[in-house]
Amino acid sequence: MVEIKRAGDLETSEDLAFERTSRRVRRVARSLLYVFVLLAALGLFGDGPLSHARAGHESGFFVRYERFARVDGTTRFQIHPHPGSSAAPRRLFVSTSLFERGHVEQFVPEPASVEIAADRSIITFPRVESGGFVVLVMRPLRPGALRFSLGEEGGPTLDLALFVYP
Amino acid sequence: MNLVLRAACVYMALLFVFRVAGKRSLVTVTTFDFLLLLIISECTQQALLGQDYSVTGAIILVGTLVSLELGLSWLKCRSTRFERWLDGTPLVIIEDGRILRERLAWLSVDEEDILEAAHVQHGLLRLDQIRYAIVERNGAIAIIPWREGG
Incomplete structure (x- = not known):
C-alpha cells in the first residue's frame, strides 16, 4: 500500500521525489516516442526512404522492393527483367522460402503459367517489353528475417532479404 | 501472430503511450480528443484481430485483456513501487x-x-x-x- 503522509491538515500519498524521477523518465520516454514516429515516417518500419531497396544493376536484371515489411501488410517487388528480346517469353523463378513465409497475392501482369519445382516456382510471362517490369505483391505471414532468391531462368539470380515486423 | 501475444503487445503499447502522455491527457475530453480515441480504438482493433473475426478469437482477446488487467492490479497491490509507476501519485x-x-x-x-x-x-x-x-x-x-x- 502507498504511504499516506500529512501536510498541514491534508493527508495525501504525494511523493515529490518519485514525481521528479517520474517526470524525468516521462521526458525521456516522450523523446523516444517522437524518435519512433520520425523513424516510422522515414520508413524504418516499411514504406519510406529508409525502406526502399534495389537489388541488381539497373543496366541488367534488377528488383526494387521494400526491405522492411509488416506481417499481414502487403509489400511489392518490382521486377525488371534483363533488357533483351521482347518476343521471347520471360521465365522468372522465385525460391520456395518466399512461399513458406508469405502469401503471394498477385503477379501483374497475369503469368501465362506457373511450374512448381522442389526448391522454386517458375513463372512464365508471355511478353515483357524492354523497360517493362513485373510486379509481385505478397503478404508476409511470419515476423523475422525473410530471405529468398529471385531470378531469370538461365540468367542472373538475386538474393533478397527483408525484415518483417510483427 | 498468436492472439494472446497480439493482445499483450497492444495492451503494453497503449499502457506505455498513455502513461507517457501524462495523467491529465484524458481528463478533459474535447470533441477532437473523443474522435482521436475512436481512431485509436479502430487502429488497435485491426492489430488485435488481424484476419480473424471468429467468436473464439474475440473471446481469447477479451480473456487476455481482462487477465492482463487483473494481473497488473494484483502486482499493484503487492508492490508500492509498481503501483506508483503505473498509476503515478497525487x-x-x-x-x-x-x-x-x-x-x-x-x-x-x-x-x-x-x-x-x-x-x-x-x-x-x-x-x-x-x-x-x-x-x-x-x-x-x-x-x-x-x-x-x-
Whole structure:
C-alpha cells in the first residue's frame, strides 16, 4: 500500500521525489516516442526512404522492393527483367522460402503459367517489353528475417532479404 | 501472430503511450480528443484481430485483456513501487492558498484548469477561496476550499 503522509491538515500519498524521477523518465520516454514516429515516417518500419531497396544493376536484371515489411501488410517487388528480346517469353523463378513465409497475392501482369519445382516456382510471362517490369505483391505471414532468391531462368539470380515486423 | 501475444503487445503499447502522455491527457475530453480515441480504438482493433473475426478469437482477446488487467492490479497491490509507476501519485498544486507554480508546469496545468474545477465542484468564485488543490492519480483536480471563518 502507498504511504499516506500529512501536510498541514491534508493527508495525501504525494511523493515529490518519485514525481521528479517520474517526470524525468516521462521526458525521456516522450523523446523516444517522437524518435519512433520520425523513424516510422522515414520508413524504418516499411514504406519510406529508409525502406526502399534495389537489388541488381539497373543496366541488367534488377528488383526494387521494400526491405522492411509488416506481417499481414502487403509489400511489392518490382521486377525488371534483363533488357533483351521482347518476343521471347520471360521465365522468372522465385525460391520456395518466399512461399513458406508469405502469401503471394498477385503477379501483374497475369503469368501465362506457373511450374512448381522442389526448391522454386517458375513463372512464365508471355511478353515483357524492354523497360517493362513485373510486379509481385505478397503478404508476409511470419515476423523475422525473410530471405529468398529471385531470378531469370538461365540468367542472373538475386538474393533478397527483408525484415518483417510483427 | 498468436492472439494472446497480439493482445499483450497492444495492451503494453497503449499502457506505455498513455502513461507517457501524462495523467491529465484524458481528463478533459474535447470533441477532437473523443474522435482521436475512436481512431485509436479502430487502429488497435485491426492489430488485435488481424484476419480473424471468429467468436473464439474475440473471446481469447477479451480473456487476455481482462487477465492482463487483473494481473497488473494484483502486482499493484503487492508492490508500492509498481503501483506508483503505473498509476503515478497525487500532487498538491495549491497548498494553504499558495499556488505552487513549478508543479503546475510539471503537469501542464494552468490556473484556468484549477478555477474550472473550483467552479464545478464547489461553486467557488475566485482562486483565493481555495485552500488545497490536488491533481489526483487519475488526473482530476480535487479542490478543498477554506472553511467558513477558517
